[in-house]
Amino acid sequence: MDGENGQLHIFFFPYLAHGHIIPMTDMARLFVARGVRATIVTTPLNSLFISKAIAKRKTDPDNRINIKTIKFSSAEAGLPEGCERADSIPSPALAIDFFKATEMLQEPLEQLLLEENPNCLIADVFYPWANDSAAKFGIPRIVFHGTGFFSLCAAECINLYEPYKKVSSESEPFVIPNLPGDIKMTSMLLADFVKSDGETDVKKLWREAKESEEASYGVIVNSFKELEQAYVDHYCKAFGRKAWHIGPVSLLNRDNVEKVERGEEAAIDEHECFKWLDSKKPNSVVYVCFGSIADFTETQLKEIAIGLEASGQNFIWVVKRSKNEIQDKEEWLPEGFEKRTKGRGLLIRGWAPQLLILDHESVGGFVTHCGWNSTLEAVCAGVPMVTWPLSADQFYNERLVTQVLKIGVAVGVKKWVRVVGDSIKWEAVEKTVSRIMVGEEAEEMRNRSKKLACLARQAMEEGGSSYSDLNALIEELG
Structure with missing residues (x-):
């Protein structure tokens, strides 16, 4: 315990990407709601975005979250000034430079650990050196992954058993060995660095991350037991890891203000968005969003537009244009598209208040890139998915x-592509959107989704599985 009233003090150190910062900020709020003192460590530009999300709670003395900033050495790493988050990396070729820049955060982090003397460091998996930093001050380091138990288990099994080496072609399916559920994949769906024999920069980072996870005090996971019970058990028993499931953390955001303040400034007024959604029937709108990193070509955007129009469904489509293209050039939209879909379609160019949209009763489906936050938010909203x-x-x-959950249908992506989307034709968009929105199959998926949404809420309530796991962790650290 630290000296301040014997209160447990935890440092939260998220990786510099929306998909890591947002859940870890929610997580810090979850801890402070149990009387823990929390400090989030980040860089100056990201601190603005975090302080907005927690501003509402600053007035409550029991719910104070401190934010400490450390300098991010963009220029020294060969990155443009102000490039402090993964979505601002100008080219995929610079991604490894960004990782190297994060290594320079070690010294300033340790300076803060010395000054603040916390009891525990919860640091992102992409900071493998955080184990050493925590050890210097005699405190435990807990790893945060930003994904669920299923993917942790699947990745570990593929790493251990290398099933991709036992098939005759990249497109031949294999069953992931020693993973419950008879799960099939192909090696085309694996990252190049996973399959490469030599040690590339990226492979080195993953190896170091894995080693530091194994040597850490344990792993904290934004998930809940009832969603992936077999994989919670498998991860802890088969791999001998210590882990706590404390999610879904997004359920902390109960009112509309909290939902809107989470993340970047929304590119649409919440009232305008609500008004549009309120005018639609329950389960009649499909929400289309591919996260903050994905980048589609004009050709692919056009296929999505044609597919959405052909589906006949109401839709909200969040479009993130390429950093390298002029924002107001929109040749990718089929001629007359917005006119023909007026009233039926809503385009949001930029950041969308995703929680607010998914939780609205008129939304009945979600076309998603399957980032873990988006997947979990869809589960919490009880909304079936088209997976892309x-x-x-x-x-x-x-x-x-x-x-496993059978609450979605695959659009048919055949290849791991990093950032720029695979070429999916409009017919596949039309077909899969229709499958999750109308008919008996859609109804069955929606019913399963709604049941999971109830279980998610129960997990976070007093006495629930995630509530109890968080209590157990706080007690252990205390």
Whole structure:
């Protein structure tokens, strides 16, 4: 315990990407609601975005979250000034430079650990050196992954057993060995660095991350037991890891203000968005969003537009244009598209208040890249999914949604592509959107989704599985 009233003090150190910062900020709020003192460590530009999300709670003395900033050495790493978050990396070729820049955060973090003397460091998996930093001050380091148990287990099994080496072609399916559920994949859906024999920069980072996870005090996971029970057990028993499931943390955001303040400034007025959604029947709108990193070509955007129009469904489509293209050039939209879909379609160019939209009763489906936050938010909203993974853990999350939970259908992506989307034709968009929105199959998926949404809420309530796991962790650290 630290000296301040014997109160447990935890440092939260998220990786510099929306998909890591947002859940870890929610997580810090979850801890302070139990009387823990929390400090979030981040860089100056990201601190603005975090302080907005927690501003509402600053007035409550019991719910104070401190934010400490440390300098991010963009220029020294060969990055443009102000490039402090993954979505601001100008080119995929600079991603490894961004990782290297994060290594320079070690010294300033340790300076803060010395000054603040916390009891525990919860640091993102992409800071493998955080174990050493915590050890210097004799405190435990807990790893935060930003994904669920299913994908942690699947990735570990593929790493251990290398099933991709036992098939005759990249497109031949294999069953992931020693993973419950008879889950099939192909090696085309695996990242190049996973399959490469030599040690690339990226492979080195993943190896170091894995080693630091194994040597850490344990792992904290934004998930709940009832969603992936078999994989919670498998992760802890088969791999001998210590883990706590404390989610879904997004359920902390109960009122509309909290939902809107989470993340960037929304590109649409919440009242305008609500008014549009209120005018639609329950379960009649499909929400289309691919996260903050994915980047589609004009050709692919046009296919999505044609597919959405052909589906005949109401839709909200969040479009993130390429950083390298002029924002107001919109040749990618089919001629007359907005006119023909007026009243039926709503385009949001930029950041959308996703929680607010998914939780609205008129939304009945979600076309998603299967990032873990988006997947979990859809589960909490009881909304079936069209899965359109691109990279990272997204192909594993797709398997969980379509093969295990059976609350979604795959659009048909055949290849791991990092950032720029695979070429999916409009017919596949039309077909899969219709499958999750109308008919008996859609109804069955929606019913399963709604049951999971109830279980998610129960997990977070007093006495629930996630509530109890968080209590157990706080007690252990205390």
